[in-house]
Amino acid sequence: MKKTNSVLTIKDLSYRYDNQTVLENIHLVVPSGSFLAIVGPNGSGKTTLLKSILGLVKLQKGSIELFGTPISKFKDWTRIGFVSQKANSFNSGFPATVFEVVSSGLTAKLGLFRFFKHEHKKKVIEALQSVGMEKFLYRNIGELSGGQQQRVFIARSLVSEPDLLILDEPTVGVDAQTVQTFYNMLEDINKKKGITLILVTHDVGTISDKVSHVACLNKHLHFHGSAKEFDMFADPDLSQFYGHSLQVITHDHSHGR
Numbered sequence: 001m002k003k004t005n006s007v008l009t010i011k012d013l014s015y016r017y018d019n020q021t022v023l024e025n026i027h028l029v030v031p032s033g034s035f036l037a038i039v040g041p042n043g044s045g046k047t048t049l050l051k052s053i054l055g056l057v058k059l060q061k062g063s064i065e066l067f068g069t070p071i072s073k074f075k076d077w078t079r080i081g082f083v084s085q086k087a088n089s090f091n092s093g094f095p096a097t098v099f100e101v102v103s104s105g106l107t108a109k110l111g112l113f114r115f116f117k118h119e120h121k122k123k124v125i126e127a128l129q130s131v132g133m134e135k136f137l138y139r140n141i142g143e144l145s146g147g148q149q150q151r152v153f154i155a156r157s158l159v160s161e162p163d164l165l166i167l168d169e170p171t172v173g174v175d176a177q178t179v180q181t182f183y184n185m186l187e188d189i190n191k192k193k194g195i196t197l198i199l200v201t202h203d204v205g206t207i208s209d210k211v212s213h214v215a216c217l218n219k220h221l222h223f224h225g226s227a228k229e230f231d232m233f234a235d236p237d238l239s240q241f242y243g244h245s246l247q248v249i250t251h252d253h254s255h256g257r
């Protein structure tokens with residue numbers, strides 16, 4: 001197999017639903033170890049782009065390579081974790097514990113652990129530790145807050161030890177204070193575990209000191225560059241891109257936790 005440092009390479013990707021083109025001429029390269037934020041207004045094609053990367057919608061035009069392999073030939077899906085936009089929707093009656101939910105992320109690799117219950121549990125606890133939820137191991141998933149449930153879903157996608165983790169707006173409904181801890185947690189997952197992250201978010205003002213790269217999508221890729229370049233691009237350009245004025249919080253890159 002061809003050697004590559006790029007986890008994802010997209011060339012000239014376009015996608016249309018019936019008579020509406022939602023992605024056009026997208027070029028995007030995501031190097032291994034990077035943390036990319038994708039921002040864009042509602043309906044700008046962010047989820048469709050993620051679905052294309054995950055092979056959930058058919059490739060119509062252009063090409064996508066995952067770990068150097070064309071998506072049509074790619075089989076190693078356990079290398080990619082995904083937390084969808086509507087993951088946190090369990091009600092209080094849902095009969096599954098946090099342990100069971102996170103364990104379900106191991107299904108693809110379960111053959112390996114069938115005779116190693118202890119190993120299995122250890123992996124679940126480790127995944128929960130990396131999202132700060134290990135204390136809730138036997139709690140019913142439906143009895144957790146939305147933000148806590150979202151963390152459990154991230155643990156579920158981490159338990160199979162992916163090389164690439166894709167998150168579609170994981171902070172919807174999460175309060176401002178928790179959003180910060182949430183991004184710190186993602187930063188740790190990226191830096192300490194070396195997992196490449198792609199994050200769709202609306203938190204334009206808070207992400208650029210956490211991520212390494214930013215992409216602004218609105219059918220076309222209007223901007224793609226380092227977080228530093230994004231900070232310079234910000235304000236008027238970004239407001240224009242979003243089609244309304246936008247308050248971008250200025251921050252310095254030197255602050256601690």
Ligand SMILES: Nc1ncnc2c1ncn2[C@@H]1O[C@H](COP(=O)(O)OP(=O)(O)OP(=O)(O)O)[C@@H](O)[C@H]1O
Nearest residue numbers: 017018022040041042043044045046047048049085
């Ligand atoms: N299954 C579908 N069939 C037809 N049109 C769709 C379908 N899914 C999405 N669309 C349309 O494609 C466009 C892009 O949708 P998409 O979900 O990718 O946007 P998004 O950037 O993720 O938006 P949001 O920020 O609201 O999540 C929208 O206009 C949407 O109405």
Ligand SMILES: [Mg+2]
Nearest residue numbers: 046047085168
């Ligand atoms: Mg979406």
